[in-house]
Amino acid sequence: MFAPLQTRLPWLLLATSHLPTSLASSPTSSNYKARRMATGPPALESGIALYSYGTPNGLKINVALEELKSLGSPLTWVEHTIDISQNVQKQPWFLAEINPNGRIPAIVDYNRGAQRVFETGSILLYLSRWYDGEKYLLHFEDDRDETEMISWIFFQHGGYGTSLPSKRLLQVYETRLAEGEGRDYLVGEGRGKFSYASFSWIRAHPFSLSIPSLTHAGFPLLDSWIRRIEARPGAAKAVEGDMVSRLKGEVGWEEKVREKGRWVWEEEDGQKEERKRDEL
Amino acid sequence: MFAPLQTRLPWLLLATSHLPTSLASSPTSSNYKARRMATGPPALESGIALYSYGTPNGLKINVALEELKSLGSPLTWVEHTIDISQNVQKQPWFLAEINPNGRIPAIVDYNRGAQRVFETGSILLYLSRWYDGEKYLLHFEDDRDETEMISWIFFQHGGYGTSLPSKRLLQVYETRLAEGEGRDYLVGEGRGKFSYASFSWIRAHPFSLSIPSLTHAGFPLLDSWIRRIEARPGAAKAVEGDMVSRLKGEVGWEEKVREKGRWVWEEEDGQKEERKRDEL
Numbered sequence: 053m054f055a056p057l058q059t060r061l062p063w064l065l066l067a068t069s070h071l072p073t074s075l076a077s078s079p080t081s082s083n084y085k086a087r088r089m090a091t092g093p094p095a096l097e098s099g100i101a102l103y104s105y106g107t108p109n110g111l112k113i114n115v116a117l118e119e120l121k122s123l124g125s126p127l128t129w130v131e132h133t134i135d136i137s138q139n140v141q142k143q144p145w146f147l148a149e150i151n152p153n154g155r156i157p158a159i160v161d162y163n164r165g166a167q168r169v170f171e172t173g174s175i176l177l178y179l180s181r182w183y184d185g186e187k188y189l190l191h192f193e194d195d196r197d198e199t200e201m202i203s204w205i206f207f208q209h210g211g212y213g214t215s216l217p218s219k220r221l222l223q224v225y226e227t228r229l230a231e232g233e234g235r236d237y238l239v240g241e242g243r244g245k246f247s248y249a250s251f252s253w254i255r256a257h258p259f260s261l262s263i264p265s266l267t268h269a270g271f272p273l274l275d276s277w278i279r280r281i282e283a284r285p286g287a288a289k290a291v292e293g294d295m296v297s298r299l300k301g302e303v304g305w306e307e308k309v310r311e312k313g314r315w316v317w318e319e320e321d322g323q324k325e326e327r328k329r330d331e332l
Numbered sequence: 333m334f335a336p337l338q339t340r341l342p343w344l345l346l347a348t349s350h351l352p353t354s355l356a357s358s359p360t361s362s363n364y365k366a367r368r369m370a371t372g373p374p375a376l377e378s379g380i381a382l383y384s385y386g387t388p389n390g391l392k393i394n395v396a397l398e399e400l401k402s403l404g405s406p407l408t409w410v411e412h413t414i415d416i417s418q419n420v421q422k423q424p425w426f427l428a429e430i431n432p433n434g435r436i437p438a439i440v441d442y443n444r445g446a447q448r449v450f451e452t453g454s455i456l457l458y459l460s461r462w463y464d465g466e467k468y469l470l471h472f473e474d475d476r477d478e479t480e481m482i483s484w485i486f487f488q489h490g491g492y493g494t495s496l497p498s499k500r501l502l503q504v505y506e507t508r509l510a511e512g513e514g515r516d517y518l519v520g521e522g523r524g525k526f527s528y529a530s531f532s533w534i535r536a537h538p539f540s541l542s543i544p545s546l547t548h549a550g551f552p553l554l555d556s557w558i559r560r561i562e563a564r565p566g567a568a569k570a571v572e573g574d575m576v577s578r579l580k581g582e583v584g585w586e587e588k589v590r591e592k593g594r595w596v597w598e599e600e601d602g603q604k605e606e607r608k609r610d611e612l
Contacts, residue, residue, distance in 0.1 A: 203448075
């Protein structure tokens with residue numbers, strides 16, 4: 053049931069502009085692409101199929117999966133890249149079988165009868181329930197801590213992301229980390245007690261808030277919290293080479309980040325645009 | 333532990349413009365007001381303290397509480413009205429003890445050591461875990477249904493509300509209800525199987541989308557779903573006399589609804605405004 057299979061499959065390489073012209077324009081690849089667009093990737097025999105893309109929202113699940121694995125969970129998964137710039141997530145098969153809301157990330161768990169799970173918060177709670185048997189990440193022994201953690205997951209889910217970032221929300225995190233003698237993590241401390249729901253978004257703060265440095269912007273505790281999570285083996289592996297990591301190494305990255313942020317805003321969430329279109 | 337206590341306490345009547353001038357301006361009432369603003373309401377001996385206001389978001393919890401009660405749960409609660417137009421939810425005691433995010437609704441459970449729970453989705457899962465022993469509302473016997481339900485709760489929490497309504501999201505619900513032979517509820521059917529997370533927001537659609545009629549707007553299944561939930565004793569009691577119910581009975585209600593919607597948008601969520609203020 054638990055094959056050692058953790059791969060990122062570029063299931064549908066729609067970025068044809070990066071392919072040799074001959075390949076990109078060949079009837080074969082077009083047919084393949086059209087067929088794949090119409091049906092989706094084949095079912096797995098076991099393990100989890102993750103439908104995602106390397107956005108901060110998608111990354112949340114990679115961080116959770118890698119953390120579970122690094123801490124000993126036998127969970128395996130295959131990642132199917134869903135090119136959101138081509139609206140693959142709006143294809144009928146995706147809406148019918150994966151996520152009726154047409155968003156990434158989503159999972160299908162072939163260990164448990166092709167169970168679909170959508171919305172990041174729901175996926176995190178699901179993974180914790182079924183693959184966190186040794187209380188690696190979320191299943192606190194203490195009910196109070198668990199309730200507090202779930203509140204913070206919903207706080208992130210409803211408030212902090214591409215479409216609704218704000219410095220006020222960053223301040224909520226900063227204040228929490230300053231409580232008492234100061235906190236290692238949002239809830240509890242050490243192994244299994246970090247908030248992977250909030251991590252990937254706050255780490256990507258330049259995209260949403262155009263703040264190049266949390267420290268300089270007045271959030272030193274938040275900054276060290278992010279660095280503490282980045283130093284964990286699972287989280288480090290999950291974010292390796294992602295767009296935040298890549299951009300930070302380049303000259304003039306702030307400008308690129310600003311540009312990329314605009315793209316993520318428009319392409320992934322698009323809720324502001326939706327609202328405009330929907331107004332009567 | 334379970335005293336028969338379900339009351340709505342106008343704990344801090346800040347709407348002084350509605351009081352007789354002599355009372356509103358008396359030093360006594362000002363002192364009382366100032367003291368209450370500074371400390372918050374006293375602790376309970378048992379039961380749940382609900383800090384809320386009659387907005388669609390606040391109403392979610394009332395619906396859940398009334399439904400649990402109508403189905404036999406011994407849960408009791410006291411509701412403290414938090415006047416969000418006076419920013420009571422931003423007072424230090426509220427931030428420190430009730431909800432670090434400074435929003436309503438939130439609860440403190442005095443049956444379980446003054447446990448605080450914030451964010452509506454978190455409160456719903458909490459009530460289901462601790463007060464839904466007979467599987468009244470959410471604790472599905474079927475794990476698949478429960479996972480599906482949690483996904484839909486996060487879908488509502490992250491997507492559908494004052495700040496991010498869209499007809500596309502209403503269509504997601506409509507499509508779900510049309511699946512197969514058609515559904516009674518989002519997940520499962522009958523007792524204990526309705527989505528109280530989505531209900532109060534969709535019922536308030538005129539506020540967020542200025543759609544006076546779901547049926548005319550092309551969402552007939554959603555319309556009958558809302559009516560089906562409104563007919564349940566618990567839900568009916570929770571929404572009795574709320575602003576949607578009141579406005580619908582008045583002449584020219586569409587215009588009033590539009591006006592009220594603007595207020596809710598600006599006062600409760602204010603995230604759009606926050607974003608503007610926060611931009612560097």
